Amino acid sequence: MVPATDTRQRLIDSARELIYSRSYADVGVAAICEHAGVRKGSFYHFFPSKQELTLAVLDASFLEMKQQLLDRAFAPDRPPLARLERFLDMTWAFQKQMKEATGHMPGCPFGNLGAELSTRDETIRRKVDAVFSSLRSGMRDLLAEAVQAGDLEPVDIDATAAAMLAYFEGVLLTAKTRNDPDVLKQLAPAMLGIRIPPQAESA
Amino acid sequence: MVPATDTRQRLIDSARELIYSRSYADVGVAAICEHAGVRKGSFYHFFPSKQELTLAVLDASFLEMKQQLLDRAFAPDRPPLARLERFLDMTWAFQKQMKEATGHMPGCPFGNLGAELSTRDETIRRKVDAVFSSLRSGMRDLLAEAVQAGDLEPVDIDATAAAMLAYFEGVLLTAKTRNDPDVLKQLAPAMLGIRIPPQAESA
Numbered sequence: 090m091v092p093a094t095d096t097r098q099r100l101i102d103s104a105r106e107l108i109y110s111r112s113y114a115d116v117g118v119a120a121i122c123e124h125a126g127v128r129k130g131s132f133y134h135f136f137p138s139k140q141e142l143t144l145a146v147l148d149a150s151f152l153e154m155k156q157q158l159l160d161r162a163f164a165p166d167r168p169p170l171a172r173l174e175r176f177l178d179m180t181w182a183f184q185k186q187m188k189e190a191t192g193h194m195p196g197c198p199f200g201n202l203g204a205e206l207s208t209r210d211e212t213i214r215r216k217v218d219a220v221f222s223s224l225r226s227g228m229r230d231l232l233a234e235a236v237q238a239g240d241l242e243p244v245d246i247d248a249t250a251a252a253m254l255a256y257f258e259g260v261l262l263t264a265k266t267r268n269d270p271d272v273l274k275q276l277a278p279a280m281l282g283i284r285i286p287p288q289a290e291s292a
Numbered sequence: 293m294v295p296a297t298d299t300r301q302r303l304i305d306s307a308r309e310l311i312y313s314r315s316y317a318d319v320g321v322a323a324i325c326e327h328a329g330v331r332k333g334s335f336y337h338f339f340p341s342k343q344e345l346t347l348a349v350l351d352a353s354f355l356e357m358k359q360q361l362l363d364r365a366f367a368p369d370r371p372p373l374a375r376l377e378r379f380l381d382m383t384w385a386f387q388k389q390m391k392e393a394t395g396h397m398p399g400c401p402f403g404n405l406g407a408e409l410s411t412r413d414e415t416i417r418r419k420v421d422a423v424f425s426s427l428r429s430g431m432r433d434l435l436a437e438a439v440q441a442g443d444l445e446p447v448d449i450d451a452t453a454a455a456m457l458a459y460f461e462g463v464l465l466t467a468k469t470r471n472d473p474d475v476l477k478q479l480a481p482a483m484l485g486i487r488i489p490p491q492a493e494s495a
Contacts, residue, residue, distance in 0.1 A: 112408045114317030193411035203469035204407035205315045208396035218469050251466070251475075252459075252482045259462020263454070266406035266421050272454075276488070279455045285482050 097135045099125040104139075105146045109198045110191060113143060113205050113213075140212060143202070147216050150198045151223070158183070159227060169231040170240055170281060177257075177277040184261070185270040196265035200258045225250045248285035256280045300338045302328040307342075308349045312401045313394060316346060316408050316416075343415060346405070350419050353401045354426070361386070362430060372434040373443055373484060380460075380480040387464070388473040399468035403461045428453045451488035459483045 103125035107116040118139055122129045136142040162176035188194045195201075203217040229250035235241035257280055264272035306328035310319040321342055325332045339345040365379035391397045398404070406420040432453035438444035460483055467475035 111412055112315070112317055114315055115412065191411075195411055196407065200465055200469075201407050204399065204404050204465055207468045207471060208394075208398055209314055209318065214469060214471060221466060221469060248478060252463075252479050255462035255466045255479055256455075256459045256486075257462065258465050259458035259460065260455075262403055262407055262461050262465060263424060263458045265410045266403075266417060266424060268410060268417060275451060276455050276458055279486055279488050282485075282487065283459075283482055284485065285479070 093135075096125075096127055096131065100127055100132065100135055100142060101145050101149050104142050105149055105198075108143065108146060109150075109195055109201070110193070113139075113202060140210060143213060144216055147199070147202070147213070147220065151220050159224075163227060163231065168238065168240055169235040173228070173231055173253075173281060174278070177273070177280065180257075180261075181270055181273040181277065184264070184273060188268070188270050194265050194268050194270050197258055197261045200261060204262075221254060225254050228253055242284075243287055245285045245287050249283060252283045252285055253280050256283055296338075299328075299330055299334065303330055303335065303338055303345060304348050304352050307345050308352055308401075311346065311349060312353075312398055312404070313396070316342075316405060343413060346416060347419055350402070350405070350416070350423065354423050362427075366430060366434065371441065371443055372438040376431070376434055376456075376484060377481070380476070380483065383460075383464075384473055384476040384480065387467070387476060391471070391473050397468050397471050397473050400461055400464045403464060407465075424457060428457050431456055445487075446490055448488045448490050452486060455486045455488055456483050459486055 100121060104116070104121045107121060107124055118132055119129055121139075121142070122132050136145070158176065158179055162179050163172045165172075167175070184194050184196075199217050199220045202213060203221075207214040207217070225247075229246050232241060232244065232246040232250055236243055236246065257277070260273055260276045260280070264270060264276075303324060307319070307324045310324060310327055321335055322332055324342075324345070325335050339348070361379065361382055365382050366375045368375075370378070387397050387399075402420050402423045405416060406424075410417040410420070428450075432449050435444060435447065435449040435453055439446055439449065460480070463476055463479045463483070467473060467479075
């Protein structure tokens with residue numbers, strides 16, 4: 090007997106792998122079930138729809154990114170801007186490893202779904218936007234710490250974190266479109282030079 | 293009698309509108325034919341596949357971007373960096389107008405397809421990458437002119453143009469994910485501050 094929690098997790102893991110390597114619309118419930126070794130009839134016992142499963146996939150992807158990437162890259166064993174550099178290096182290493190394993194650089198699992206679905210699925214759009222907000226918030230905290238430590242001149246830290254995240258997403262997207270992780274190696278470090286100056290105080 | 297060139301163009305126009313507002317995988321040949329008022333049987337007289345039609349869509353989108361955006365934004369009636377600013381302003385105005393008309397900010401038609409299809413369709417990936425190359429090349433020329441005019445310190449103009457395009461794509465993507473064109477208004481101008489310094493000459 091396979092416990093139900095295992096079946097649910099297998100569906101999430103399969104959907105995550107298939108959607109990340111292909112796209113949301115390109116991966117149907119039948120393909121997810123086949124990959125997971127789950128009868129299609131059982132799918133709807135666990136998830137009312139592919140959309141609901143995809144929300145669970147986004148939660149799982151975010152948790153993994155947090156544990157495997159953010160908690161390590163942002164660990165306070167070095168100054169805050171050096172943690173951002175480590176985040177970029179680790180992202181490059183991961184994308185390079187994925188390219189070597191699959192032949193394709195997959196890019197950002199969140200950005201991919203944001204690009205594909207934001208005009209089509211308001212629930213998924215909001216979920217991806219919430220992931221981006223968390224990422225921005227993590228970057229923002231590092232920038233605030235860097236300003237506090239005198240490693241960074243005063244900037245609009247919210248806007249600068251948003252600009253840095255946008256740049257990071259854009260570098261991942263153009264590297265994916267070139268299918269070349271080394272685009273990250275070349276371009277990503279310029280993220281650390283992006284600044285949006287403080288707003289003038291209103292009277 | 294509808295001339296064949298009209299039918300072909302209607303298929304391109306319909307595919308372009310549907311794919312841009314939804315996604316590639318989400319739009320089938322039947323939906324394109326219905327939107328274009330073309331019998332499905334005739335589709336394959338004009339295009340062997342949806343992939344081939346999409347290559348024609350990318351050509352049409354690039355031509356329109358060139359005529360409606362690049363030729364105007366990059367017109368030499370102002371200094372080169374001010375032309376890049378105009379390019380950003382015009383992009384913001386277009387995305388805002390699309391959001392008002394459809395309820396959704398559609399983002400970049402090229403970046404959308406690059407994100408959705410780069411791992412899945414090598415032919416379309418290469419086509420999107422070629423569009424990005426053309427855009428980079430246009431930006432590169434402006435940067436070279438700005439350096440020449442003394443408006444910009446010497447930079448690695450190829451890498452800086454690539455970084456600026458990546459930032460532009462990332463701002464469009466995060467704005468689309470927020471469904472808010474004003475993210476462009478806030479973040480896009482920082483594109484002009486991105487610099488990748490010249491490589492040290494090798495001995």
